[in-house]
Amino acid sequence: MTPGFRELRDQLARLCNKISRQVQIMEVCGTHTTSAYRNGLHAMLPENLRLVSGPGCPVCVTPQRHIDAAIELAAENDVMIATYGDMMRVPGRLGSLEKLRARGARVHVVSSARSALQIARDEPAASVAFLGIGFETTAPATAATVLEAERDGIENFSVLMCHKLVVPAMLALLEAGDVPLDGFLCPGHVSVITGAEAYRPVVQRHAKPCVIAGFEPQQILLGLVHLLQCVQSGRARLENVYRAVVGDMGNRAALDLMQRVFVTADTPWRAIGVIPQSGLELAPGYHRFDAVRRFSLTLGEDEDHPACLCGQVIQGKAEPAECPLFDHGCTPLSPIGPCMVSSEGTCAAWYKYNRSAKALRDLPQSQEVSG
C-alpha cells in the first residue's frame, strides 16, 4: 500500500536535506504534469528539489508540419479527418483543424481509432484519414485498427502517422546534455505497454535513475522518494512503484501489434528536431494505409511563432512563465503554442493551477500581510 501523503512529503524533505544540493527530476508524461500541478505538488517540494516537465505530452511534441498536412488533406484533397480532440485547436501555419471545421471541412473528433474506421465503413464514398498521435499507450490501438481495416477490406481508411516513442526522446535529451537531470519519473500507462525494462538503456548508458509511477499524487511523491534515494546513494536504479499494472516486459499482445504493423523511423519532434528511431511508420506491407503516401503529401517545415517557448518547455529548459507569450496573447482560450492547447500541456496546467499560486509567492512582503 502507498504510504500517506504527509509521510511521503516528510521522507522527501529528509532525503533532500541529506543530499544538500540542487536536484532536478524530469517527468515525461502529460498525465504526471497535470496531476502534479492540480494537486499543488510543486509548491510542497523541498527547496532543493525541482520537478520539470519533459517531452511527455503527445500533442505538444507533434511538429507543426503534421498539423499542416492534416489541414492540407482536408482542404485540398477533400479527405475527412478523424482526430483525438486534443489536436483540434493546435495552430498550424494555416490555422487549426477546429477553424477548418468551422469553415465547413469534415473534421470528426473521435475517442478511438476504431471510431475513425467506423466512419470509413459507414461512408464508403468518402476518404477518411485518422491522425495517429500519441506514445506507446495509443500506438497499439492504431496498429490494431489498421489490421482491422485490412481484414475487413476498408480501403478508404488511412493514417497520418505521428506516433512517437518515449525512451528515444529521453536518451536524446541526455545525449544533448543541455539540461542537468538527476533522474526520470517515468510514465505509468505508457509503461503498461512498454514494460519497465524499456527504460534500462537510460539507466545503463547514462547512469540516470528511472522510476515508474502512477498518476495519483501519492504515487508521484512515492516515485520521487525512490528517485531521491537513488540520488542520495549515488546508484542509478530502475524501479517500479506502479506494479499494480506495470510489469517488467510490458503487454506482449500490444507490442506484437506494433511490431507487426509499424517500423521505427527517424522522426521530427516539435522544436527538438529529428530524433533517430524515435517514431513509428507503417511497415511496407501496410503502406497503402499511409495517408502521406496515398495522397502524395510533402511534409514541409515548421514555422513556429518566433517568441513561443514551447520547444524549450518540453525539454525542461524553460518554465511556462518565462515565455513572453504566456498569458500575454497565449492563453487556454486563445492558445499560440501546443503546450497551452492540450489539457496535458505544461503551459495549460501552469496557467490553470500555478499562475495564482506563483503570483502569491512573488508578492512583495509588505503586500503579503494584508488579507
Place this chain on the structure above:
Amino acid sequence: MCLAIPGRIIECRGDEALVDFHGNRLEISKIMTPDAAPGDWVLVHAGFSICTIDKHDALETWGYLQQASASETDEPVSDLAGRSVPKLGGTP
C-alpha cells in the same frame, strides 16, 4: 492523453467486450488483453483494454478520478474526444 480508465467487463464476444464504467457501458476491443473475461477489471485507453487490474486498484483509481473531477470547477475530466467523464457514483 495517456490516461487509461478502469472498467469492468460485462460480456465478451471474440475480441470485443462490453465494459461498464460506473454505469456507462461502452463497446471496446480486448485484443490487447486476450485472456480478460467477464467480471475482470481492465484499464481502457482509446477504446482498447491495455491490461487487467485488481478490483481494489481499479476502485482506488476511480476514487482519484472522482476527486480530480470534483476539483475541476470549469473543466471536468475529459476523455480523448473531449467528452466529460461522468460523475462517478459510489462503490459498485
